[in-house]
Amino acid sequence: MSTDLPPGIQRRRFDGRERLATRGEPVYGEPQDEEGWRAWDAGRSKLGAMLELELNLGFAGDDGVLYLGAASGTTVSHVADFAGPTYAVEFAPRPTRDLLAVADARPNLFPLLKDARAPETYAHVVEAGLEYVVQDVATRGQATVALRNRRFLAPDGRLVAAIKARSEDVLEDPDDVFSDVLDDLREGYAITDTRRLDRFHDDHLAVVAEPRADDGRS
Amino acid sequence: MSTDLPPGIQRRRFDGRERLATRGEPVYGEPQDEEGWRAWDAGRSKLGAMLELELNLGFAGDDGVLYLGAASGTTVSHVADFAGPTYAVEFAPRPTRDLLAVADARPNLFPLLKDARAPETYAHVVEAGLEYVVQDVATRGQATVALRNRRFLAPDGRLVAAIKARSEDVLEDPDDVFSDVLDDLREGYAITDTRRLDRFHDDHLAVVAEPRADDGRS
């Protein structure tokens, strides 16, 4: 049998295949069974891939989550299904239109058209002491984004980040890029786990980290 | 009594005053006596001033003359009155219009709208072996003009130049300017006489010179 999945996430059968699933309004035409569970496509979702690869993320079921890089809301729709208050930050207006449709049907999903590199533009909205910062931003300076958003995490909270090598540097070897990013992250985080997601997403690295206790400011 | 004047130039009385005069068509409203002698105004003419100051210029009466800087033809009209073939070079079109009127009535006066710094533009017109080059050009590089036009002089010909200090350098002391010009002239000329014309023309120096025998080319 597989590792225990967090509350709110199950393996269900869709068209003869067993897939991750959460329960909530369908968003992107994904299959949904009679009990309202909708398939979570690990090929479209970094977080879904992490769960398929059995990373131990520790979701409890009513966690407060800050999701950076929400895009059209594909992944964050599943997060809102199983988590507690979910703050979704996206920079580009076009995908945010879709994110708004996702948020309409989810009272615990709070969409924000903001720049994840400038947390002061939403620290008056997003509450402190969150259990998770989930990050999937295809921009340069992914470590900087994570460090600047550390301020929202509870001391025992976690960073769950999907790092994209090509966003940092299109030409460098991904291993070198990941190594640099991890070094930068260590300025404010203690890395607890890393895993290549290449089975689902080329040149991506999943990183799980905890905020460092020293120097409370991010 | 005064020094003997060259043939064709006399002192005559006009309105009770004795003045230099030549015989020919009036040009600029100058007084003319019954015998056709017209007053030569030394206040308007550098060459007239030289003659008033009794510079010994040596005109013989049928000399060939190249006159550089003929302007409206005031002075060159008198030269054509007493000399032989007189070539008049002027750069600016406006005064040359007046020079043409002067030349209309003087068959020995040949007007040319040319640049005295570029004698190659008229060496196909102006004959060689002239007795005089008379120069009154208010431009920078007056020595250069004289040197470049040496080619028209007979070996025993003469340069008669009125050097204007302010055309060379508006700020320098005129004596320094004249000194520099004379030094430059000595490249191709032997200076035989100089005289300040300040009684009639501020900061002007008359220079009489002979072409140097060495290095026939100018």
Place this chain on the structure above:
Amino acid sequence: MSGQNPGDSGWFRYGDPNDAESAATAITERTAEQPQNWPAEAVRAGFVEDEDEYYDALHDATVRATREAVQERETATEQQLQYTIAAMDDAERTANEIAERVVEWAGSLADSRSEGEGRAPDIPGGVDGARAVAAWTPETPAEERVVSLAERAVDLDAERAELRSFVESQAPAVAPNLAEMAGPVLAARLLSLAGGLESLAKKPAGTVQVLGAEDALFAHLRGRGSSPKHGVIFTHEHVRGTHPDNRGSAARALAGKLAIAARIDHYAGEFRQSVHDDLADRMATIRDREVGE
């Protein structure tokens, strides 16, 4: 770790959580350095009765604020595209006007220039002529002025090129399908002529076909551009590159798909390969007619 920053206030302190408009404004415009336990504080300060009410208010406020912010960003981006293409046209027009004056003036000076042994070559027209004149080493004060003026024309043309690149980079963000189908510059022109993406999306294909017909008419009369019957879309390769007998059909087909592309861009905002494939099929049909004829 959330530090204490006495200056930081939660969004609800700036806007009444029950007044949707001021709440949305507070979300959009305010800032804070450090987050706090906003739900607890909002209850404690009496803005809401309990945390459930807080989250309801937060949901309403963030959805509204984000919806307005999306519209404003998209309008601003569209508006920027219109400014850019208008500036590009200004730069092109002024570059040509100045170049025309330069070529005429320089022509009057060219004969007097010392060009070494040979005669000065003729100066080409337009900006190319200005480029040639700008390379002169001026020998007189008049030449200094005409060379300087020529440099102004060359600079304006360079600006035109930069602005064109900027249009090419911006148009897909505003209207991805339209930009792909018409090309970014023609897409930006259609948007300008229609007065925006929403307005363009609401126009029937027949109107899209003749958008810019007056401009095209004037350009045609000035000797640039083709017959004005079909508006600016006539400059598209699908029309220009079609046999004159079939240009009407090609223009109608293109206008029809452009209208659909604009609607997809306005209502869905995403790239859809299908409409481009459809257009390719239609054009292929029209082209086949030419081969058979």
Place this chain on the structure above:
Amino acid sequence: MSGQNPGDSGWFRYGDPNDAESAATAITERTAEQPQNWPAEAVRAGFVEDEDEYYDALHDATVRATREAVQERETATEQQLQYTIAAMDDAERTANEIAERVVEWAGSLADSRSEGEGRAPDIPGGVDGARAVAAWTPETPAEERVVSLAERAVDLDAERAELRSFVESQAPAVAPNLAEMAGPVLAARLLSLAGGLESLAKKPAGTVQVLGAEDALFAHLRGRGSSPKHGVIFTHEHVRGTHPDNRGSAARALAGKLAIAARIDHYAGEFRQSVHDDLADRMATIRDREVGE
């Protein structure tokens, strides 16, 4: 010392001394490094019978050549003045057009700029506005483009100023009395409108008074410049600075003296203080009327 230069030929070898036109052309266009005893050579080579005949032919040829050269130089100088003022107007017009676009575009970007503690000040209109925008440090790609465009407007305005200086330096050489009386720029405009100094000198004062009335009319309709009844001379201080009741008299007086000034310039080509004193007397008389009223 005249050296022997086998390549040099006298003027008479290029043109028939008896053909006035070809003789004049030889005088004007040919060259030689070293002079020779041209009179003797012309006789020896059989172009003339004796030196008297030579000098007669030389006189005819040089007078004709120089007369034609003077006309050509004066025409060329006049033509250069017309090019210069046309270029000045082009530079002014395009500077304003580009600046207008800059101010409008930059206005849409100004609000988003980080201006420190205070609100961004309003951008003035016209070239001053472009100057302000050109001083921005761009923070986005759109700002880079608008700042660059602003620099183009500023450069065009600088060109306008340089061209104006050039007109001011050239006009007195072309028409000294007209330039003194009308100012160099207005003088150049009158010459352009009339099609040259000869043409202007032949116009009656009444025509001079309304030269440029159509241009002035259009400028007036666009909000720049005064009533078009009096042509471009209306911009002259003598008219503009006179009480409206007396502007008609002032314009007639000015036009009359300008016409005379043009004639002096064309026929005599010299500065004559008298016509300027006359104008001053007429203007004083007209001004005295105002004081008495």
